[in-house]
Amino acid sequence: MSRPTVRKLAPYVPGKTIEEVQRVLGLERIIKLASNENPLGSSPKAMAALRHIDRLHLYLDDAYPELRERLAAPYGLHASNVVLGHGSNELVNIACETLLEAGDEAVMATPSFSLYKLAAVLQGAAVIEVPLREGVHDLDAMLEAVTERTKLLFICDPNNPTGTALPPDAWRSFLARVPERVTVLVDQAYREYMGAGTFEAADIVRERQNTIVLRTMSKVYGLASLRFGYGFADVELAGWLNRVRLPFNISRPAALGAAGALDDEEFVAMSLASNLAGKAFMYKQIETLGLQAYPTEANFYAVSVPVSATRAYEDLLARGIIVRSGDALGMPGRLRITIGSPEENAALADALEQLLPAWKAAA
Amino acid sequence: MSRPTVRKLAPYVPGKTIEEVQRVLGLERIIKLASNENPLGSSPKAMAALRHIDRLHLYLDDAYPELRERLAAPYGLHASNVVLGHGSNELVNIACETLLEAGDEAVMATPSFSLYKLAAVLQGAAVIEVPLREGVHDLDAMLEAVTERTKLLFICDPNNPTGTALPPDAWRSFLARVPERVTVLVDQAYREYMGAGTFEAADIVRERQNTIVLRTMSKVYGLASLRFGYGFADVELAGWLNRVRLPFNISRPAALGAAGALDDEEFVAMSLASNLAGKAFMYKQIETLGLQAYPTEANFYAVSVPVSATRAYEDLLARGIIVRSGDALGMPGRLRITIGSPEENAALADALEQLLPAWKAAA
Numbered sequence: 001m002s003r004p005t006v007r008k009l010a011p012y013v014p015g016k017t018i019e020e021v022q023r024v025l026g027l028e029r030i031i032k033l034a035s036n037e038n039p040l041g042s043s044p045k046a047m048a049a050l051r052h053i054d055r056l057h058l059y060l061d062d063a064y065p066e067l068r069e070r071l072a073a074p075y076g077l078h079a080s081n082v083v084l085g086h087g088s089n090e091l092v093n094i095a096c097e098t099l100l101e102a103g104d105e106a107v108m109a110t111p112s113f114s115l116y117k118l119a120a121v122l123q124g125a126a127v128i129e130v131p132l133r134e135g136v137h138d139l140d141a142m143l144e145a146v147t148e149r150t151k152l153l154f155i156c157d158p159n160n161p162t163g164t165a166l167p168p169d170a171w172r173s174f175l176a177r178v179p180e181r182v183t184v185l186v187d188q189a190y191r192e193y194m195g196a197g198t199f200e201a202a203d204i205v206r207e208r209q210n211t212i213v214l215r216t217m218s219k220v221y222g223l224a225s226l227r228f229g230y231g232f233a234d235v236e237l238a239g240w241l242n243r244v245r246l247p248f249n250i251s252r253p254a255a256l257g258a259a260g261a262l263d264d265e266e267f268v269a270m271s272l273a274s275n276l277a278g279k280a281f282m283y284k285q286i287e288t289l290g291l292q293a294y295p296t297e298a299n300f301y302a303v304s305v306p307v308s309a310t311r312a313y314e315d316l317l318a319r320g321i322i323v324r325s326g327d328a329l330g331m332p333g334r335l336r337i338t339i340g341s342p343e344e345n346a347a348l349a350d351a352l353e354q355l356l357p358a359w360k361a362a363a
Numbered sequence: 364m365s366r367p368t369v370r371k372l373a374p375y376v377p378g379k380t381i382e383e384v385q386r387v388l389g390l391e392r393i394i395k396l397a398s399n400e401n402p403l404g405s406s407p408k409a410m411a412a413l414r415h416i417d418r419l420h421l422y423l424d425d426a427y428p429e430l431r432e433r434l435a436a437p438y439g440l441h442a443s444n445v446v447l448g449h450g451s452n453e454l455v456n457i458a459c460e461t462l463l464e465a466g467d468e469a470v471m472a473t474p475s476f477s478l479y480k481l482a483a484v485l486q487g488a489a490v491i492e493v494p495l496r497e498g499v500h501d502l503d504a505m506l507e508a509v510t511e512r513t514k515l516l517f518i519c520d521p522n523n524p525t526g527t528a529l530p531p532d533a534w535r536s537f538l539a540r541v542p543e544r545v546t547v548l549v550d551q552a553y554r555e556y557m558g559a560g561t562f563e564a565a566d567i568v569r570e571r572q573n574t575i576v577l578r579t580m581s582k583v584y585g586l587a588s589l590r591f592g593y594g595f596a597d598v599e600l601a602g603w604l605n606r607v608r609l610p611f612n613i614s615r616p617a618a619l620g621a622a623g624a625l626d627d628e629e630f631v632a633m634s635l636a637s638n639l640a641g642k643a644f645m646y647k648q649i650e651t652l653g654l655q656a657y658p659t660e661a662n663f664y665a666v667s668v669p670v671s672a673t674r675a676y677e678d679l680l681a682r683g684i685i686v687r688s689g690d691a692l693g694m695p696g697r698l699r700i701t702i703g704s705p706e707e708n709a710a711l712a713d714a715l716e717q718l719l720p721a722w723k724a725a726a
Contacts, residue, residue, distance in 0.1 A: 001546065001573060002603035003464045003514075012610045017424040035422050042419040050416055056405040056620070057585035059398050061380040086449055089609055097485060101366045102465065115610075122460060122607065151366075183364065210364060222420035225615035240365035244485065246452055247375045247478075252588035253616040257419070 005124050012118060016322050027320040031347055033338040034322040036160075036190075036300045038222035040274055040341075043267040046223055049260025053253055060255060062247050067255055070262055071230050075202040081232050083241040084250050088189055088216040088229030091241070093119045095185050095212055095231075098244045099151050100125040107145045108154040109137045111161055111330030113187060116154045125151070135162035135294035135302060139174040152183045157201065158190045161329045161336040163296030168199035175208060183237070185212045189229075190298035192220040192268060193275055198297075205232045212237065219299060220271050221261040228254040275299050278339040285349040289356055300338045302331060307359040309335055315359075319351050368487050375481060379685050390683040394710055396701040397685040399523075399553070399663045401585035403637055403704075406630040409586055412623025416616055423618060425610050430618055433625055434593050438565040444595050446604040447613050451552055451579040451592030454604070456482045458548055458575055458594075461607045462514050463488040470508045471517040472500045474524055474693030476550060479517045488514070498525035498657035498665060502537040515546050520564065521553045524692045524699040526659030531562035538571060546600070548575045552592075553661035555583040555631060556638055561660075565595050572597045575604070582662060583634050584624040591617040638662050641702040648712040652719055663701045665694060670722040672698055678722075682714050 015034030022030055068079035085091035092115050100106060102124030108116045110129035117127045128145045130138055137155060146153065158165045166174075178184060186201045204211045213232045218224040228250070233241060261267075279296065286293050286303055293303040305312040312335055313325035326334035337348065378397030385393055431442035448454035455478050463469060465487030471479045473492035480490045491508045493501055500518060509516065521528045529537075541547060549564045567574045576595045581587040591613070596604060624630075642659065649656050649666055656666040668675040675698055676688035689697035700711065 001600045002461050002606075003467075005464065006461055006603055006607055009606055011606055014422065014425050014610055017422070019424060032421075037422065038420045040420075046419070047416075050419075050616075051414075053410075053413055053416075053616075056409070056413075056589045057401045057403075057587055058395075059377065059380070059400065059587045061382060062377050086609075086614070087611060089611070093609055098365050098369050101368065101487065104366075124464065224420055224422045225611070226419045227611065227614040237364045240369055243372055243374055244365075244369055246449075246456055247377055248450060248452070248588070248590065251449075251590040251614055251617060253413075253416075254614060 005122065009118060009121060012114060013328055015324055021317065021320070021322055025318070025320070030320045030322065031340065031344045032322045033340050033344060033348060034324050035224070036219060036298070036338045037224055038219060038271055038299070039344060040222060040267070040271050042222035043261040043264040045264035045267065046221060046226070046257040046261040049256045050253060053256060056252055059248055060250065060252055064250060064255060067259055070259070072232070075232065077202070077205060077232055080235045081205060081238050083231045083233065083238050083245060085229040085231065086227045086249050086254070087218060088187065088214040088231070089115050090249065091214050091229055091231045092116060092185070092187065094241050094244050095152065096120050096123050096125070098240050099183055103149065104151040105147060105149040106152040106154065107142050107150055109142065109156065109159065112154065112156045113160045114329070120152070132159070132162060135159070136164045137166055139166070139170055143174070143177055146179060146182060150182050152185060153178065154185050154187065156187045158194060158296065158298040160189065160298070161324065161326070161331055162294045162302045163298040163300055164294050165194055165198070165297035171199045175204065180210060183210045183212065184208070185214065187214045189214070189216045190219055191215055193272065193299050194297045202232050205234060209234045210237065212241070217258055217261055220268055221264070222271070223257055223261060226254050226257045227251070228258040275339050278342065278345050281342070282339060282345050282349065285352070289352055300336055302326065302334045302336050304334050305359060306363040309333055312355070312359065315355050316351055321348055321351055368485065372481060372484060375477060376691055378687055384680065384683070384685055388681070388683065393683045393685065394703065394707045395685045396703050396707060396711060397687050398587070399582060399661070399701045400587055401582060401634055401662070402707060403585060403630070403634050405585035406624040406627040408627035408630065409584060409589070409620040409624040412619045413616060416619060419615055422611055423613065423615055427613060427618060430622060433622070435595070438595065440565070440568060440595055443598045444568060444601050446594045446596065446601050446608060448592040448594065449590045449612050449617070450581060451550065451577040451594070452478050453612065454577050454592055454594045455479060455548070455550065457604050457607050458515065459483050459486050459488070461603050462546055466512065467514045468510060468512040469515040469517065470505050470513055472505065472519065472522065475517065475519045476523045477692070483515070495522070495525060498522070499527045500529055502529070502533055506537070506540055509542060509545060513545050515548060516541065517548050517550065519550045521557060521659065521661040523552065523661070524687065524689070524694055525657045525665045526661040526663055527657050528557055528561070528660035534562045538567065543573060546573045546575060547571070548577065550577045552577070552579045553582055554578055556635065556662050557660045568595045568597060573600065575600065580621055580624055583631055584627070585634070586620055586624060589617050589620045590614070591621045638702050641705065641708050644705070645702060645708050645712065648715070652715055663699055665689065665697045665699050667697050668722060669726045672696055675718070675722065678718050679714055684711055684714055
């Protein structure tokens with residue numbers, strides 16, 4: 001009752017929810033640092049816009065003209081360069097539906113965001129996974145993996161689950177060498193957390209036809225369960241993505257909230273400041289504890305542990321702290337941990353300090 | 364920059380929006396009877412639930428256990444029989460992704476809901492379209508169209524765009540004859556509008572493994588732009604559909620609103636009463652005007668016009684009334700018109716009466 005390709009799909013495993021852990025462990029206070037959610041909550045301007053939800057009985061204009069124009073303008077792009085998605089993960093799927101079929105190949109880094117592989121395999125394409133180097137995309141090796149059959153090359157920047165970003169020089173050299181016929185999909189779900197002076201991937205869209213750049217409002221705008229993502233591509237490619245996109249894939253609440261959030265520079269600034277402070281605190285703790293984390297440009301980090309990631313994950317879970325085990329993310333020996341509020345970060349640092357002697361003894 | 368199959372896709376053409384027609388025609392008062400929206404608005408209990416939107420920064424539990432259990436219970440089914448969708452149209456797409464690949468065939472009626480063909484073609488499948496008889500699915504001919512390659516058979520009941528429903532006897536005979544290996548997808552977006560004593564398609568799921576029944580909250584609950592649909596299937600098939608489904612495909616607003624709407628029997632009853640009254644009024648007008656409409660079990664009807672559907676559509680549009688031209692829906696010589704509020708129906712009836720002499724003269 002499913003086609004052969006579907007039977008090969010590994011299920012997507014999300015981070016545990018707070019309710020689930022409360023139920024199973026009987027703990028009252030749970031700290032969730034597993035899904036890279038914004039510890040400050042949601043953009044107040046998005047929430048204010050959502051207080052005026054109405055006309056839910058009417059379909060939206062499926063062209064979403066104003067919203068697309070507003071998203072495009074800061075990059076010198078136009079509405080016709082924009083495709084909207086139910087989160088950027090829907091756009092990953094739409095890109096694969098548009099570009100890949102049986103016999104095609106897609107190149108991605110490993111570990112990277114697991115949905116790329118799921119969406120490409122669903123299309124019957126072969127996925128070539130190129131190991132990271134020190135937690136960073138190995139662009140040279142990825143270019144070497146490109147064959148005549150390669151249709152799509154995924155770059156996750158900053159990379160999930162390592163948090164690392166590509167240096168601007170690496171970008172330029174890569175773009176000069178990747179064949180024009182290969183679509184480069186740059187997933188920037190964590191773009192806003194990157195430092196100033198970062199290479200602006202959205203600019204590539206004006207210069208290189210065969211590029212898709214994805215963004216989301218799930219993270220820095222704190223709208224994970226509102227579901228709104230967007231992508232930039234040149235007009236022709238954006239046109240195909242919009243053709244494949246299901247009609248009405250943007251709900252009215254998502255459109256309303258997204259329009260509100262776009263005005264909320266203050267909340268973005270606060271979120272970035274909170275993230276920077278949390279990062280500085282945690283990286284100091286990590287150093288003090290003698291652990292190692294890849295340099296992150298996101299709102300999470302991948303930290304080494306001296307036991308198996310699963311053991312470390314379970315010990316933290318027993319203390320009411322949910323993180324992600326690297327064993328489930330192709331990153332053995334590491335945990336992926338969200339940068340939380342000061343209280344959450346301090347509780348995590350305490351737990352790590354308390355657990356570390358037993359972990360070292362077990363190692 | 365897209366795979367060959369995608370280049371064959373016809374774009375989905377939604378009904379015109381009120382704003383679009385206001386802008387183009389410069390008319391202030393627009394009556395939209397084009398998208399089968401609920402003239403009473405949205406379920407007040409859904410709207411009340413949506414006043415409490417919070418925690419949008421947190422992802423939902425992607426298993427949606429309570430909501431699935433509640434949807435399943437009235438039919439003696441369980442959460443494991445349920446798959447949730449961003450509208451039932453996403454579930455049509457998920458079903459095609461799960462079941463179809465190049466070389467497969469899907470059988471559907473024509474005219475029927477256009478998305479079936481789009482979603483099946485996107486999978487590389489061939490679509491066999493079997494003409495309706497008097498606006499009703501020709502189940503005998505559809506069964507004859509089934510070959511060794513047939514994986515999926517679509518039944519739209521009530522059928523969009525004709526509004527007709529299958530008689531219970533036809534259902535029973537059909538189910539006895541359709542091969543077990545063929546998945547039957549019953550799309551019941553307009554289920555709630557059907558009369559009492561209707562054959563309960565959801566019951567088939569308990570008896571026939573290879574069946575999917577789709578529902579939506581877009582219509583009778585008035586939540587078209589909230590985007591919430593759901594499907595029933597046996598546990599194994601529902602498992603595959605859930606495997607293919609993108610994680611987090613249900614937004615928190617949609618989950619909240621859907622849970623609220625499920626309690627709103629009063630709004631459903633009012634919507635059904637309004638629809639019945641509007642239907643009685645319009646069918647009387649249609650008879651008086653000497654036109655013909657298929658018997659409808661939905662909140663719209665397919666009415667004949669004595670000129671081309673496009674001409675009739677444009678003449679109504681010029682008077683600020685948006686309907687759907689049958690020429691765009693595979694139903695030449697007819698219009699698809701939503702049953703609106705009493706004022707909207709009366710305005711439409713007036714317009715038809717005024718336009719009819721010129722249409723007859725032109726015929």
